Amino acid sequence: MQCFASSISRPGGVARDSGGAAVMEMMDQIFVDLKHWLVSLAPAQWQPLISALISVAAIIAVFASLFAVTTILERKGLGRIQNRYGPNRVGPFGLLQPAADGLKALTKEDIVPRSADQVLHFLAPLVLVVPAFLALAVLPVGRNMAVVDLDAGLLFFFAVGAATELSVFMAGWSSRNKYSLLGAMRAIAQMISYEVPLILSGVCAIMMAGSLSPEKIIEAQSAYSGWVPHWNVFTPWGLAGFIVFLIAAAAESNRAPFDLPEGESEIIAGYYIEYSGFKFALFFLGEYIGMFAVSGLAITLFLGGWHAPASFLEWIPSYIWFFAKLLGIIALFIWVRGTLPRLRMDQLMSFAWKFMLPMALVNILAAGIWRFTPGITRWIVCTTLVAGSYVLLARGLAAHSSVAKRKYRYAE
Amino acid sequence: MTPLHGYLLISAMLFAIGLGGAITRRNAIIVLIGIELMLNAANLNFIAFWRFGPNPEALTGIVFVIFSIAVAAAEAAVGLGLIISIYRHYKTANVDQIDSMKG
Amino acid sequence: MDWVARNLWLIPVLPLLAAGLSALAKQRHRGFAAGLAIGSMGVSLALSCVAFATAVSHSGTELSRQVVNFRWFELGEGWVKLGWVLDPLTAMMLVMVCFVGLLIFIYSTGYMAHDENFTRFFCFLSLFAAGMLGLIIANSLLLFFICWEIVGLTSYLLIGFWYHKPAAAAAAKKAFITTRIGDLAFLIGIVWLYAQAGTLLFYDNGQGCLEKPALASLATQVTSVGMAVPTAIALLIFCGAVGKSGQLPLHVWLPDAMEGPTPVSALIHAATMVAAGVFLVARVYPLMALGPAGGQVTSTALMVITWIGALTAVFAASIAVAQDDIKRILAYSTVSQLGFMMMGLGVGGVAVGMFHLITHAFFKALLFMGAGSVIHGCNDEQDVRCMGGLRKFMPITFATYAIGMMALSGVPIFFSGFWSKDEILHAAHNWPVTHLPFYLGILGALLTAFYMTRQVAYVFFGNCRLSLGKTTASEQRTVAHAGVSAREHPQVELPAEPHESPGAMVFPLVVLAFFSVVLGFLGTPAWPWMQRFLEGEHAPVQPGMLGNSGVLSVMVTSAVIAFLGIGLGYWLYGRRALESQQKDVLEQWWPNVFTLLRRKYYVDEIYEWAFVGLNAWWARACDWMDRWVWESIVQLLGALVVGLAWVDRVLDEQVVNRGFDEACRSISGGGGLFSRFQNGRVQNYLRALGLGLVVLVLLLIWGCRAS
């Protein structure tokens, strides 16, 4: 685990002099130091294993609790948006609702259809959840706080993300239910279609940092001019890439308005109709963890990772910034879900292939121009390029009227 | 018994498995899977020889594997397309029933 | 290194951009496409004028050739390099192409005004300009070849621009394929040169393939058949030039190419593209001139060039005498003039050939555009027999056309054609090898003057024979091919009086006429500025040269020849008004000769017969083999078996029957066995492969053990 060699070496970061800064420094690195202390207790030949276990345990604990928080936030937020109280019975303000849900999920009967393919039906949730947690391993949640610092970290992220499609297929196919199968097919088609713009919009950040490692990408955005940080999102291509990335991320994690695969009104619950009890909870967990992971990637690629949004806020510990940004993006997702209606399948596809993909490609071109042209000209060129292609593509999409008024055809 | 032996043995075994499946199974798709297995066995060879070979600083093995992965993806796409259209035409995907080239 | 030399690449890139943009434009954005093309061409013209000025200012100094090379991509160990060069040759060609091109663009706005595919046309034109200019500035034979092919492609596209017209489509295909024959040899030559010289750059301060070291190393090598390597390469490259410049025997495509729109004929098939072949020879002249010993005696390649040029000149001129389509006459005249240029290159070196190339580009473009204007004015009538008396209806066209005609037929003193052709004849006269090309040239000049006079007499003199009222065949063709444009075209529906063409078409004519007069004075023997410029020296004014006996004699000869031709033509055709139905005068005298000429010496037919016949013969041969050889063998075997059986039966019923049946059974069994291998199941084949693999590995191991 060479990553810990990197994290043992004391952090670079901003030079501290005053005492208060030292305290802040300590606060910033407190978890790292804690872990090193724990590891140092173990015998030498076990240390790599121990440190790995510790980080994995920490990741799982943190993000699982974040999952619980997010569920309650989402339900209450949606409630407010729909002008009703969210859950408010269990505990103060219903804050214990997640615990109650967890208990319910654990205690409910686990139904497996008779004709189902037992093994796959059992494996599917695991195949969903495990890669989702794996993907978190390369995200630096704070200074020196990535589980592993891979040279090809982003590739790793997307690679383990690929397993999601398999699990969805397993779930849909194994439960021998035509709605499940339809849902799985939809989900896979959607994921494959939106994975392309997702990766491509990430490419421009990679180009800028000249590396696939999240640490390096964050490092590339770490500078400040005045107190304004050099985040990718503050450049034309970065902004466009960020937006494309967020949309694609919402589609990847089957969030509204892209939640066709589990659209209740059409195919009852998509590929997990036949799941109940704890497996269903696992699916739920998996989806949310996936959402966290991809949001964290968005933060890493475009929002400067764990860096503070302004130079004079650097004293606040890095992980706090990371999770603040994460919660912000999650709030955005919740808001979108509460606001936008669900798309139609053909609209979904044409949006992916006719708008997102060209936009991402143009964005890469813009990033290249940005990289190789100096001064103010690059601002003008990139802005015109991105904005112009946005306008043209949007007009083309509207012209092909895939969003025309729906003509209802009754079964005859 | 160096590590290289181990990897080579694994790749040989994988190749044999793929070959066995490819020449015994009925279904065209499984035949294709067998071929994919053989390809991957070859890739494993390349990587192993790159890792333990005399001059690994030339990334020949890795680059070759990258190319062969891409080629294999293309091959899978075309092969499956062929299988599908054959299925549409003959209403079967069994290679032993598709023998219109019988001499 | 000057700014313009460094940014020379802009000249071809601007039209390329124009082409790309107008390719994206909709068909109805006519003004956009035309403006783009003309604007880019104008800028290129300005740039090339700057380049020309630079070249002139550096003339004679070591800066007279400025080269910029860059790496393209890494191939194996070495890099493939491209580059561009600015030297007098390039500069002169640049100005010429940009200027003529610009004028023709302007002209086409008038000529193609009614065509529905206006935008596409200008897209192709710009692409052509890009290719041509790139070819001119290329400093690498590879880049040269790339642009060469672009130019060929655009020529194909533009000949077949009215692709719904079968003749046009056929002509386009013919042009493309015929030139491909030459280009194949050209490509082989390039590859060979690369193998020998190791580079395709012309000039690479010392390493280029046209510079001393490479040439010296080339000159020493001899092919297996005894021919010197440089000669062989030069001839292969020359094949490309033959194809592009329509020399014998690959000239057949050029006249057919006249199916394309007239501006295309003017730009591509008269002024620039066909001259590219000549330019190619001029560009690689050091290679061409490289004798077997590298000595100064005229090299084999140059002799071949001279002979082919001279023959082409006479051959095509004689055909042109008997043609009736106004554009075809000009086409054959182009072929013969190109022959003159080749001859000039062969006998007199770069300067002579290039001088004629430049002047010819101007007056031939002028003639073609005049012809276009005539056709335009006569409701797309192309047959000279159905015209006549047009000088009353379109005076400006007539005047300019007459100037062009006189320039082409070499009327002395005032017309550029005279001086350039005179240069060639003079050089031919001084050629050490033999005087035959000189006489051929004289004959060609005579014929040129003659057929031009004939044409002018047919078109402009006499009384108007335009078939008013009833539509001629060519008009029906026009209506057929023009499609929508025919409906927009007011004159096509009912043929009106012939009328002068719009300003956009007349203006270029005037300009070109001016230049086809003036240009000659840049290269008179008295003040051979252009030639010296090309050779990088300064030209003194020496009027005494005119009095020089050799020069004077040749000048007088060619002048006499020109007047002789014109007089003959006038005497035959100009004296009395011609009737549209009446047979040609020559036809009345020597019908056979005339038909022979009119049918272009039956070259097309000969090719047809040769290739198709060869095919048929081969098929027959195969058939014969089948019928007799194999069949007979089979028969023989059969007879053998039958005979054996018979003998056997005669010998002994019992044994033989059994034995024979046994034999048959085993044979059929064997057949069945073999056919079982071919049971069409993929996995059997796969299995065989696997088996082979096992056996091979076993052999390998065994071999290792053995060793």
Added chain:
Amino acid sequence: MFKGSPKSVMTVAFVILGVLTLSSGIAAMMQRNLVHCALSLSITLAGLAGLYLQLDAQFVGFAQILIYVGAVAILIVFAILLTRENEPGSQSRYISNGYLGFGLALALFAVIGGAIVSSKTLGRGQVPAPEATVRQLGDQLMTRYVLPLEVLGLLLTVALIGAVIIAMQEKESKSPGGTK
């Protein structure tokens, strides 16, 4: 990944991955249910990726997962669903005289394995892990292998279009092969 870690971990991981890969490979070849075959194939490919990581070829390993597990396996699964037999399992999954194939495969493995085991030249034991960063790969691909890269891009494009055209639903044209 396990750079610098004790050799025991290496070997253990190696054995686990090898067994996983081979067993799932066998499963992919011998199971009756096609979908199971495809899924076992994806396990095999993942195992191979693990082996690549063992060999310090990070990039290739992840690319393997991304492309094979993410794309090819899904593609195969789709194909299986599209060419579903009407009565699954009604007939033997092996062709007649398939035993020949097994024999052949075994023979092949015996021969090659024998060759490998008996070869003297292979033994080099542990060698320090060579450096293969993404940056180096990129440089190589952009300079030395740029021409193959271009050709490969062309090939992929052609394959994509070809596959689409081959598999395209024919418009009531009875042309064999389904191309239109």
